Structure formats: C-alpha cells, structure tokens
Amino acid sequence: MKALHIDPIAPSPSLSRREALAGMAAGAAALALPAHGQTPAASTPAAALLDDAAWRLLALKPESATSLGLDTGAHAALRGALEDRSAAGQAAVAAQVRADLARVEAMSEAGLDPVTRTSLAVVKSAYRTALDGFALPYGDVAVGGWRNTPYVVIQNVGAYIDVPRFLDSDHPIHTAADAEAYLARLAQFPAVLEGETARLKATAAQGVIAPSFLLDKAIRQMGASLSAMGSGGGLVESVERRTREQGIAGDWAGRAREIVTRQVAPTLERQLAELIAQRKLAVPAAGMHQRPGGDAFYAWALHASTTTRMTPDEIHKLGLESLAELQGRMDPILRKLGYTSGTVGERMTALGKDPRFQFPDNDEGRAQIIAFIQKRLTYIRAQMPRAFSRLVRGNLEVRRLPLAEEPGAPGAYGGPGSIDGSIPGKMWINLGTTRLHSTYSLPTLVHHEAIPGHVWQGEYSNQLPTIRAMLAFNAYSEGWALYSETLGDELGAYDDDPVGKLGYLQSIAFRACRLVVDTGLHAREWTREQAIDWFANTNGSGRDEVTSEVERYCSWPGQACGYFIGRSEILRQRARAQAALGKAYDLRDYNNAVVEGGNVPLDVLAANIDRYIAGKKG
Structure with a gap:
C-alpha cells in the first residue's frame, strides 16, 4: 500500500514521518460501523431531554424530518408539512x-x-448562537446550520429555490400516501411564499434591501421559475414521473398542475x-457595513460561522498570510510546468485557459464532468481504509443542480442522506456552464463535497442521537470538508499529477482568499467589482466562478x-x-475521533481530542 504523506502546510511537531504514521499497517482491514445507525432508546433523563428537543424542533422544521428519514410511524404527519417561514413561524422557532x-x-x-x-x-452552543x-432586528437564522442571511429572499435563499428542489430530491414517493403528502406540501407552498413576502416588506421598511446586483439575479431566476410554471413545470413533472415509475394510479399530475398554476x-x-x-x-453597495445594523449582524454572523471570537481584522490578516504561504508552494510547480512569467495568480489564470484541462461547454461536456466525478469517487473510496479505522457506507449520488438554481449557486455542494439510508447523500454539481470546472479542480472538489467530505462525515453524525444529526456548525462542517481535500492529497491523489496538485493547492488558497474577500466586503467597504478583481487576479480563478462566489x-x-x-x-x-502520542499516534484513529465526535463547535472539538489522547495513553 502506498504510504501517506503529511501536508506540509499543517502545523507539525518534531516527529519523523515514520513516527507520525505509526500504526498504518499495510492492508489492515477496517472495521465497519453500522451503515446507518438508529438513535438508541432514550434510557436516561439527559437522553430523553435531547430526544424531546429534537422532535420539538423537527415539528417546526418538517423538511428536516423527511431528509433524515424520520417522518414515519408516529411522526408520519410531518411528511405532508412545510416549515412556516413567516415572522410568526420564526418567532415560534425562537x-x-x-x-x-x-x-x-x-x-x-x-x-x-x-x-x-x-x-x-x-445544543447549548447552537441554541445560544441562534438566540x-x-x-x-432582521435576518434568517439557522438553528444549528450554516445559512444565515440578512435577506429573506435572494439569488440563493428562499422557498422558490428550496421547496422545488426538496420535493424532487428528498420527498420520497413510494406509495399513494407519499404522493398525497407531496400534494399536501405543494398546497402549503403558497402560504410559505406569502410568509416570506411579508417578511421581505418588513425588512425593507427597516432600510435593509439586498444589493441591486443580487436582486437582478434573483429576479431573473424567479422569472425563469414562473415561466416554467405555465404548465406546472418541474413540480408537476416530478410527481408525475415518480408515481408512474412506482405504478401508483391516480391523476397526480392533473392535481399538482391545478395547485401550481392556480395557487403557487x-x-x-x-x-x-x-x-x-x-x-x-436598491443600491450596489455590497457589504453589511453599509446597511442599518450591519456591523452587529456581521459580528454575529462571523461568530456563528467560525465558532470563534476572531475579529474581521484578524481574519483578514490570516487570509493574506496563509495565501502567501500557499502560493509559495504553487510557484515551483508552475515553473516546472513551464509557467514562469507573472504572479502565481496570473500563471494560474493562464493554466485555466489551457484547453487540455477544460470540458466542452455543451451537453457532451456536462456528461464528461459527471463521468469524471464518478471515476474520482471510485478512486477515493478505495483509499478510505487507509484514513479511517471504522468506515461508513458513503451512500451517495451525483446530481445536477436544478436549472433555476444554477445562476445563483456555487460550483457544487453536498451533504449526507437520511439516517436509514433510504435517501442517499448527494453531491450537487452546477453545470450551468462547464467553465466552472476543470480536470484539475474536480478531484479536490469530489473530496470536499462527497468522500471523505460532507457526505462521508455526515454519515457518522447520523449515527449519533437525533439532535446531533440535525445540528451542525459551519466551521466544523466546512473545516472537515476542506481538511478532506488535504487527506486526498496525503492519500496520494496527486503523486503523479502535478497539475492536479496545483488544483488542490489553488482550492485551499481559494478558501484563504475567502477570508480576505468576505471581511473586505462586509467590514472594509469593498465593492463587488473590487472583490471580483482581487479574487480572480490573486488566485487565478475563473471570473464566472469568482463572480458567483463574491455574490454568495x-x-x-x-x-x-x-x-x-x-x-x-x-x-x-x-x-x-501527534506530539502527545508519538509512536502511539495513528492517523486513522485521529480521523475517527474527529468524525465520531460529531459536528461540534471548535472548542468542543478540542475537548473531544483531549479524550482521544487520554484514551490512547490509557
């Protein structure tokens, strides 16, 4: 078995490589965790309290119950309900x-x-932050989630995006009852939209209106969604197709079309x-600093997203310093490839225009991208016993983003499926234009979104008590996914692929750039154009990708x-x-300590690793 190599950017104690990787016996068989564990019965007062809290929250967020596969039995009524996104609904959650x-x-x-x-x-950390x-005075607040926003509806936020995607991808249709539940949810969709519209008006009355360029994009997307609804669109097609495939008799398409055209x-x-x-x-001012109460909102959003008390200035500085270090590693690789003139960003821009690494910007190119992703998934699956001592299934499907969502969406995103495995995890890929992707950027993207990133990690969280499968922390979720890109490198994904190595390093540098750009926009009054220019020129990323990122x-x-x-x-x-355990350290056990501890704020992660170290020392 090929040895692992530790990423030099990681802080490392004075251990030899052999010591750092002690215990990595070649060909060691990995023990497997149950593919999809179920929450054990609440046998203690604390367990009962946590279970009750989970179900009270799921009652207010029934889509989550469906996505986790928990809307069955005594909770089957949740399958026909949607979350109330009105001000009253938000107050009920709070x-x-x-x-x-x-x-x-x-x-x-x-x-x-x-x-x-x-x-x-x-629970304490997630709930305190949410409160x-x-x-x-305004904004959407995610309870144990990542999508916090001051704007109720925009290019990547709102029921007009979320509900159609959810109904098609997560709402199951295996029986007539499932189809009836689909129609019940469809019938509630107008009320959800009305609740959002009322909140939009209330927020505007406070002087908080989204930047003009975001509204332009949202208006185009919503217009496209409406055009598709002339005959019912995808909301009708989804129930018609799936009931037909399951042999479920009934006029499901006709009933859905009536709701969509007359109500939705x-x-x-x-x-x-x-x-x-x-x-x-609207005005083109991009950041929160230019909006009423924006500094307070941004301070809270930074804390919610990082689980730290780092200031915008500290984060900005970290981004610049880390970017310089990463580009120092990219420079010699570029030189060996013959790219010797200009900054690292300029040379990566030139690399990005090389047709050898691009896909045709048509349906053939889109099919090539899906096939490329599947091939990379096959590779990285085979490496998992080298990185984890206990494995999960990696239940996953790759799907294209809905067409109406693509203009406002990032290049890809992913997440785990249901607890029982009936709904697979997904890697959603944006194929609005193939220019978002290249042959050297896709491998590390697969590691991030799918395996061993979001889909893989989420399956471990799904084996914890229900409340733990529901609550997530952005710094852990995305930190793990980015760390997974490093694992891909350490597992040898780019040993014979210097261009792929550049793609990996550029991806990490991309996230360092985010520290600079996000704080630049919201605390330093950067404009949209300034942020796009700096990002594209500094990191050598494509302008299509960077534009979508900055707007996000x-x-x-x-x-x-x-x-x-x-x-x-x-x-x-x-x-x-590594420093504490020396020869007793095993990368596989460390990785399992991180994922089996579940999705946690960073201070709780440190406590989990304390226990791991103490346990290894005996």
Missing part, C-alpha cells in the same frame, strides 16, 4: 429554542457519559413583484470564513495529538 435551552442548561451533568456531555454542549441571531404561480408572481419594487430602491458572500455574510478557520483547527488538533 420560543422553542429558548425553552429547550433553559431545560438543557438546568440539566446536571454529574455522572453523564462523554457522548452525552458532548451532546449537551453542542443571539433571533435577537437581531400567482403567489410567486406577488413575491417577484415585491423584489422588483425593492430593486427600484454578499448574501451569506461570514459563512465563507468557516472553511479555512475550521481546517486550520483540525490540523492544529492533529499536530497536538
């Missing part, structure tokens, strides 16, 4: 979070096992009209900072474990 936090804080931790103590710490967000479309037209009205008042940072302030900060902490904890 009230429930406040009440359950009080219950958790009152729980004595004496005699509790480490897993339960970790679960309590996770701080709900205390702000008119409601969406009213929401579009509100966006158009706000566009007349404008609508999700702070979120982009979690990646590099989380990865840095996972690497720092790894170096600490």
